[in-house]
Amino acid sequence: IREMEIETEALLQEAKESIEAAQNYKSELQQRLQGLNQARKQIKESASQTREVLKQRFSDLQETLIKLLNERLTLLLLEVDTIEQESIKPLDDCQKLIEHGVNTADDLLRDGENAICCGVGEKNEELGNFTKKALQIQLDSLPEVPSLVEVACLSAQLDDSFLMAVKDRIVSYGTVASQPPVQIEELIERPGGILVRWCKVDDDFLAQDYRLQYRKSTSNHFEDVYVGPETEFLALHLDPNIDYQYRVGARGDGRHEWSPWSIPQTAHTTLVPHEWSSGFEGYSLSSRRNIALRNDCPASGVLYSKAPTYFCGQTLTFRIEGASQLDKRDSIGVCVENLNGYDSLQRDKAVCISTNGAVFVNGKEMTNQLPTISTGSTVTFDMEAVNLLPSSYEEGNLKLRVTISSGNREVVFDWLLDQPCDSLYFGCSFTSPGWKVLVF
Structure with a gap:
């Protein structure tokens, strides 16, 4: 009798698994029908x-x-x-x-x-x-x-x-045409924005320019956000957790008319936008607090981000909107803590680049140097975690592979931190008034 009960339970369990598999199969088929x-x-x-x-x-x-x-x-x-x-x-x-x-x-x-x-x-x-x-x-x-x-x-x-x-x-x-010549390939959320990438799906179509449009989920009207030869664009100033719809068209070489629009794609960002911290007398901020201007106030020190909003795996970009006199203490970069009392990010637990192109890691200047920063320069920081030995984890160390790019050059190095860190602050310090930097 016990053997029969065991066999019955086994058959019953097998039947339940078959029923569950059939339900999953039916659900998958219904999704495919949809x-x-x-x-x-x-x-x-x-x-x-x-x-x-x-x-x-x-x-x-x-x-x-x-x-x-x-x-x-x-x-x-x-x-x-x-x-x-x-x-x-x-x-x-x-x-x-x-x-x-x-x-x-x-x-x-x-x-x-x-x-x-x-x-x-x-x-x-x-x-x-x-x-x-x-x-x-x-x-x-x-x-x-x-x-x-x-x-x-x-x-x-x-x-x-x-x-x-x-x-x-x-x-x-x-x-x-059965398909538009260009389709949106990827939508990647960024702090306060969406990185839109597109590609050609018609190899015979010779594209000269692309035209990207978007609209908010509450709007019926598409607006131009980019027209040019690039195949990606970072749409900024977006409200978090709000759906935006994107479409892209192309203009053939030597043609005036635009191609049909791509199939619209919807995306949203859950990441809050990068913002500078307000209330620092030495800097004036834009209404969105993503642009900082070094004013003529004699106050000195480092202007930090409002919060540690930079995460590994993302790209942090600084674009210089205005330049002034160079100073070796000037700095743009990221740090673990927003420590007061320093006039530069050229200190411990920080990596930065000076306006003369010098790169500093934990306050020490590297041998490799990047181009001098001027109006229109773009500096990007990319970081990814590097696997450490088990003993290093026990000690609480964190190793980041850092890539700093400026102009057509870049430097790559490993940054060892003595403690785990999920996110980082960014900051800047300028000695002379007139420096203006946008972060995104």
Whole structure:
């Protein structure tokens, strides 16, 4: 009996596992059906939208072409009317002159006949008067009538190749693509922002520029955030935990029009934006507290971040918006603690770069040096944890692989800390007023 109970329990457990596996299988299939339905919906909706776009565009083209042809026809007919009127006018003037001469000749003929037929007593006088009148008319002077080759003969010159050229343009106008040439490849959250990366999916499409747009989940309107040749962009000043939708288009080499938009992708950031600490007399901050300006207040010291918001695996970027005189004590970098009483990050438990390009680790200057910092310079810090021996973990040590980049150069080194550290502060110190730095 015990063996039967054990066998029954085993069969029951196996049945439960089979039921659970069947439920999971059904759930997976239902998710795939949902994915298929979404794919079918995308195809149907995009096809319908494309049809409407094509119909509207060709309708607009027809109206525009008919309007342009009618305007051109009207202009050519007006030109025909103008030439006709200008060419006819001299002929009308000549006709009036000839008709006047014919009337004068008729009058002269009647006077001549009357002079010949009058009585003998009046004949000499009438004949004399007639002769004088005939001499005054100058019967040997005739108006010149232009020959047919001298007057206008209107015609229309219509280039038959125009129709062929228009036909060639029409038959090749417009294309239908199953996929946009560019798609968003990756959306990575950053403090107060999203790093958007995209790529070409059509190898035959030669992209000259890209155009990235985004919209908040509460908005129906997309806005441009980037136009240029790069294939990634860091969208900043985003509200945490709010969905943003992104799409990207491309412009072909030598073309003016933009390609169709990529399939919109949604992302949000859970990371709070990097901010400088407020209340330091030596620095003025922007409204978002991500830009610090060294003012002319004589107060000195290190301006730290509001909180330790830099985590390993991220990229911390400083962009110099304004520069001033160099000083070897100047510093931009990260540190474990926001210690007061120091005028520079060139101290223990900190790594930094000076404005002259010198790199300091725990207060010691490295042999390798980066380019001098000036307006427009960008300095980036990248850190990742390096595996240590078990004994090092027991001692509470932490080893970070640090990469500092500036200009087209970078330095890489290992930074050993005597205690675990989940996040770091960032900071800066400038001696001369006028230095302005943006952090993101």
